[in-house]
Amino acid sequence: MRVALCQITSTDDPQANLKEVEAGVRRAAAEGAAVALFPEATMACFGVPLGPLAEPLDGPWASAVRELAAAHGVLVVAGMFTPAPDGRVFNTLLVTGRDQHLGYDKIHLFDAFGFTESRTVAPGSTPVTVPVGGTVLGVATCYDVRFPGLFTALADRGAVAILLGASWGAGEGKREQWELLVRARALDSTCWLLACGQANPLASGLTPNPKAPTGIGYSTVADPTGRMHAQLGAEPDTLVVDIDLGLVDQTRKVIPVLVNRREPFRGS
Template sequence: MRIAMGQLASGTDTAANLHAIDGFAARAAAGGAALVAFPEYATYEKKKIDATFPTVAQPLDGKVGTELARIAAHHGIALVAGMVEASPDPARAYNTLVAFGQDGSQLAAYRKVHLFDAQGFRESDFVAPAPATEPVTFDVDGVRFGLMTCYDLRFPEQAQALSDAGSQVLLVCSSWVPGELKTKQWRTLLAARAIENSLYVAGVCQSPPVSVGHSLLAGPMGEVVAELGTVPDVLAADLSPAAVAEVRKHFPTHRQRRIR
């Protein structure tokens, strides 16, 4: 299977962000990708989360979600993107990843579990945590994908739960805040989650200055299969479910785990 990572430089102009998503989805589909993934807050983003996020929040079937579904169906490609979803609390939105199939049908929606209250930021001031923590997965062409968002990457038990739910690929859609050693940590943690669970991990990130860029696909042995730099771009890479099965045969940690 071929998947693509669409590294954006999203801002507050939702129409412009959707136009960029449309263009990258077209390129990914033309290159033979079955799925294209975009970052956290793909449709609305700022250097720091503030009170505007709840004001732009929409239901999943609102104008933003409807346009993402249209893009997926128009190009015949499965699509995952981060959006600001309305929650029952008017002062706080959900930070949501929504996945659409190649026909535009909604496959899954994942609300971020671990909010970024770190490094001087307080995402939880304007974003509500997911009310449920069960793993969220969906299938495309017989491959199971698990959804995680940014800061979730620092919690290995979440990746493990997605692996236990049958995921062969983790999509970590992110806006990884820059700082000391942050790019190194991003690359290291993506590889670590891949090695720990013997699966592929696709980390899809926003570009600087909001984020660090370096979207990459790590293989089930932790190897870097493909990686972008810091500019907005779309990159396709091939993955093999058979490779996941082969690595798990040689390192059967799923069966050997004694602490749960």
């Protein structure tokens, strides 16, 4: 399977960001990719009021992405924000194209490093997988990568590759954590892990919001053994990779961690 990781820098303008999606989808299709993966918060960057920007999955922004996916015959995965019943928003990963149109609402919210995502974002509760040409893909978002159970749950649901959209916060040691966590979750689940992050705004000539996680770049692909397969730099770019799905079965025979799992020990 060929996948394009479209590392962009989102702004607070959903229409301008939609043009970035269009350009990325066109390039992905031209290079024969079946999937075009964009970052978390593709619709609009963090650090701005999200409520006024949120739209349902049948709203104008998601519908426009759906039309792009259909026109180019690819599955598009891109971060957006949808309304939540309690007045907050969901941090939603839109999955559209190839007879699919659904969203994954981020389960683990980024209440860490001085940022409180849960103040304005409601948590999701359901892992999501999607079939593409007989292959099952899982999806996850940013801070989810720190929680191994979601990734093994996706593997239990048949996923052989997991698509992760992110807008990673900058800071000391954060790039190293990003790379380590992507590789670890690939190894935990014995899946391919394709992690597309927001580019570093500085590399786009923009001033990042110091109070919001607006991206560091370094979109990363790790294979089922946890080895780094490919990686981008800090600036906006597109990474097109071919992933060997047969390597998943091979790895699971050699490292059968999913089969060997026991119930976790619980303290009294």
